[in-house]
Amino acid sequence: MFQYFKKRYIIPIVASGFLFVGASFKDDFFEIAKQIEIFTTLFKTVNQNYVDEVNPSELMDKAIKSMLADLDPYTNYFNEQDVVKFKINNTGEYTGIGAMITRKEDKLIIKEPYKGFPADKAGLKAGDAIIQIGDVLLADFKEDASQLLKGAKNTKVEVKYLRQGKTLTAQIVLDEVEIKAVPFFSKIDEKTGYIVLSAFNRKTTQETKEALEKLKADGAERIILDLRGNPGGLLNEAVNVCNLFVPKGEVIVTTKSKNPKYNVTYKTTREPIDLQIPLAIIVDGKSASASEIVSGALQDLDRAVVIGSRSFGKGLVQRPIDMTYGTQVKVTISRYYTPAGRCIQALDYWHKDKDGKATRTDASKYTAFKTKKGRTVYDGGGIQPDVELEETKLSTIAEVLQKNDGIFNYVTNYYYKNPSLGDKIPTITDADFADFKAFLKKEKISFDTETELALKNTLEKAKKEKIDESIKAQYDQLFAALQKSEEALLDKNQKEIKKLILDEIIKRYQYKEGLYQYYVKNNLEIAKASSILANPTEYNKILQ
Secondary structure, eight states: OOOOOOOOOHHHHHHHHHHHTOHHHHHHHHHHHHHHHHHHHHHHHHHHHOSSOOOHHHHHHHHHHHHHHTTOTTOEEEOHHHHHHHOOOOSSEEEEOOEEEEEETTEEEEEEEOTTSHHHHTTOOTTOEEEEETTEEGGGOOSOGGGGGOOSTTOEEEEEEEETTEEEEEEEEOEEEEOOSSOEEEESSSSEEEEEOOOBSTTHHHHHHHHHHHHHHTTOOEEEEEOTTOOOBOHHHHHHHHHTTSOTTOEEEEEEOSSGGGOEEEEOOSOOSOSSSOEEEEEOTTOOTHHHHHHHHHHHTTOOEEEESOOOOOOEEEEEEEOGGGOEEEEEEEEEEOTTOOOOOOEEEEEEOTTSOEEEOOGGGOOEEEOTTSOEEEOSSSOOOSEEOGGGSOOHHHHHHHHTTHHHHHHHHHHHHOTTOTTOOOOOOHHHHHHHHHHHHHTTOOOOOHHHHHHHHHHHHHHHTTOHHHHHHHHHHHHHHHHHHHHHHHHHTHHHHHHHHHHHHHHHHHHHHHHHHHHHHHOHHHHHHHHHHTOHHHHHHHHO
16 A cells, blocks of 8 residues: 655645646536535435434545445545544554454454564463453444554553453553564575565665665575565655665656646666675565565566565555545555556456456456566566466465464464473374364354355345245255365365464464564475575576
């Protein structure tokens, strides 16, 4: 997600659009004024005549957010309270508890405590479910409860939480939390350096540069950049990271819009660190936005070999614009294009299917482009790696198990059954996998595949129409068959699921740093990248 922080109000933006965009905007001006007048009249009429009292601000808030939701997921409106609570901070720093958390019904679940930060110091573990913060019961608090865990440095926050069926308490002392853009780097052999980029915030280029220089000083003659799971961030940081490896004045990305003032070509502006060092970039389906600028640009410029699975495909640029009364809109202003001219946006939000879902470009309709040296690359949905590893793509069942916390909850249970594992790396046996499947059944963890959801929806409709009893036998039979097929999918993808379970186990005992240490010696993508970099003939052949 790209963000710009130059403040301006919506009136100048509209005015400049009226002056410079051209005929299409002028032609729409009367229609816009007409629709605004209709809406204003409707708003006043409902407010004055509706049978019960209505809250004008809530009504308007819902109306605006519903309108924007029909465009794309990235264009959002922030009311005054939203701006105060959610103002995006891209410094990589904030004051809080230092943990990844998620809301689930009336609880806040600790997904990952960051090593050495307040939640970790207070003894909170992944899987803990916070049910009360101070005097506030989360069951009674429907707003964003994570805001209750933020405040001034050294503020003491009392929390009550559930762990393995027991209710416990803890006091968390809030502190400044710095989320590193480069959480890990090391040499993986005598000549290969490895750098993890987890985000593109204001410190990304500096941290990447420092890691690169330290690795080179330590003898690294080739570099792997790991962008897996990196959702993106600041566009300028993506350009500057590329600049570490390409000359000053090189085009990295171009943004294009119906509004000419958003048509910008971003070039490198600094002297590079190393133009020659062999470079490999690892991406996956969660590498998005700025990650795709870096991988796409360095691929187009034939400067790096891209390895892994196709990236997410977010080629849309957003800008937050301050408006009146302290409100703000974050609006999609343009699409971005790689140096070869590719727009790699995967989903088309402007041509939706009959169910109202964004459509995806069919692979047969991808357009071919040429890299600097004449290699063929394609648009149409993310960055396609030069070396695509089929086994690294998540299966549907694995995605479901991550989404429904099947693996996460199983590992929470595993952690408390094996409290003294420490830094040992366990082997996930067939018996463990059988235990995992039994856990899913015992906890009644739903897979919620599209088929399962459709079947459940059918039963709900049948209940409303009072025909559920007449179809119950057939429904139960069909649902049992579906569950059997889901179990077959578990077995079919056993190797992949075992790997995901092991990754989560390592993270529980050794934090994210331990997982990176394990990856350095055991990860397929890193091994493949290292192998290619160590073979100049193969490396150069890919880039020819």
